[in-house]
Amino acid sequence: xxxxxxxxxxxxxxxxxxxxxxxxxxxxxxxxxxxxxxxxxxxxxxxxxxxxxxxxxxxxxxxxxxxxxxxxxxxxxxxxxxxxxxxxxxxxxxxxxxxxxxxxxxxxxxxxxxxxxxxxxxxxxxxxxxxxxxxxxxxxxxxxxxxxxxxxxxxxxxxxxxxxxxxxxxxxxxxxxxxxxxxxxxxxxxxxxxxxxxxxxxxxxxxxxxxxxxxxxxxxxxxxxxxxxxxxxxxxxxxxxxxxxxxxxxxxxxxxxxxxxxxxxxxxxxxxxxxxxxxxxxxxxxxxxxxxxxxxxxxxxxxxxxxxxxxxxxxxxxxxxxxxxxxxxxxxxxxxxxxxxxxxxxxxxxxxxxxxxxxxxxxxxxxxxxxxxxxxxxxxxxxxxxxxxxxxxxxxxxxxxxxxxxxxxxxxxxxxxxxxxxxxxxxxxxxxxxxxxxxxxxxxxxxxxxxxx
Ligand code: PFF
Numbered sequence: 001x002x003x004x005x006x007x008x009x010x011x012x013x014x015x016x017x018x019x020x021x022x023x024x025x026x027x028x029x030x031x032x033x034x035x036x037x038x039x040x041x042x043x044x045x046x047x048x049x050x051x052x053x054x055x056x057x058x059x060x061x062x063x064x065x066x067x068x069x070x071x072x073x074x075x076x077x078x079x080x081x082x083x084x085x086x087x088x089x090x091x092x093x094x095x096x097x098x099x100x101x102x103x104x105x106x107x108x109x110x111x112x113x114x115x116x117x118x119x120x121x122x123x124x125x126x127x128x129x130x131x132x133x134x135x136x137x138x139x140x141x142x143x144x145x146x147x148x149x150x151x152x153x154x155x156x157x158x159x160x161x162x163x164x165x166x167x168x169x170x171x172x173x174x175x176x177x178x179x180x181x182x183x184x185x186x187x188x189x190x191x192x193x194x195x196x197x198x199x200x201x202x203x204x205x206x207x208x209x210x211x212x213x214x215x216x217x218x219x220x221x222x223x224x225x226x227x228x229x230x231x232x233x234x235x236x237x238x239x240x241x242x243x244x245x246x247x248x249x250x251x252x253x254x255x256x257x258x259x260x261x262x263x264x265x266x267x268x269x270x271x272x273x274x275x276x277x278x279x280x281x282x283x284x285x286x287x288x289x290x291x292x293x294x295x296x297x298x299x300x301x302x303x304x305x306x307x308x309x310x311x312x313x314x315x316x317x318x319x320x321x322x323x324x325x326x327x328x329x330x331x332x333x334x335x336x337x338x339x340x341x342x343x344x345x346x347x348x349x350x351x352x353x354x355x356x357x358x359x360x361x362x363x364x365x366x367x368x369x370x371x372x373x374x375x376x377x378x379x380x381x382x383x384x385x386x387x388x389x390x391x392x393x394x395x396x397x398x399x400x401x402x403x404x405x406x407x408x409x410x411x412x413x414x415x416x417x418x419x420x421x422x423x424x425x426x427x428x429x430x431x432x433x434x435x436x437x438x439x440x441x442x443x444x445x446x447x448x449x450x451x452x453x
Contacts, residue, residue: 069241220447
């Protein structure tokens, strides 16, 4: 199309697109965040609402991001400027960049924990520890200062190195192998977990709904979790879609990625909750849930040493394929809008995110008592990015495509200029014109307490 599009990277193959996009979607959000958020919000009823949101809101928002990214071939800010010149829609892009800073800061902290857990697996640090000792081990690790800081910087360094390399080929190549391995390991954990004595209670918690536990804030949290897990609402997928070739099927990609992501989250729930109940851990015990529960399962498995090691390595990889997608949002913006070199853009982006990241690390130790609206810095970034920034971003994204972009452009992009049958378009348009925006707006206003039904 023009200027700096000629030397843009692009994904090499259909499977590469899915691997990279699913790599962004599948991550700590599925295996770490989903179980603890579901645990804090009543389990099964939360899961049902969550699934409804993925289908009715998540997939349409994802497809809208794909449309914006591929038709504009630009970073999140440039995309809106190109599709709506002279209009304030680019503010959505700016909001996305801000959300990327927030998410990357706290997410990389948790990603760093996975490195500590690889190390502990290596030295057989979980062996012979009781559930309560594993709990103490987790708390004393996150409550310390230097080790979590060190792992944070290591992880940020890894993310930056991949982004600096620029081409998605490396990651495309590895995600294609590693994501299926993650699935197999998760299945092994599921089998061990559901055969633990007392596992039934955990499955009941996850699958037998008790709707009395559901309130307006639960619904907002379910919406936020679906956005967070699918990587939607802040332009990550706008940025990635700008690298998708014109002959790929966007509708099919959105559906496959959303299904894979949801499947992994449910599977993580099935791996975690039986163990939670079997080892008498509180389902609502927060961010530590997975880090405390999984080592317990490993201790009860033949070959636990081996499984533990591989599992945390893969969790690291899953986290890494997500952190790069978030950093790419910022770097693509810096490179294309501020005309910075990719290397310099990466250093500036990672450096400034790290400043906030350090505060997140410290919010489990020396800054644990520093509260803003009752949240630590870590909790504030986790909660507000998922439950405020992403839903608002998603709302404006669907409004933009539904009401600003003309129908012909949508038909053309989603059908690859008529090459593909895209019979779902009228239904999709109806959803993004009315259902998705009304639902997001309503849930958002109700969830933050601005209206009260
Ligand atoms: N979807 C990722 C996960 O579930 O771990 C996290 C994430 C990546 C959120 C990219 C938002 C984003 F833009």
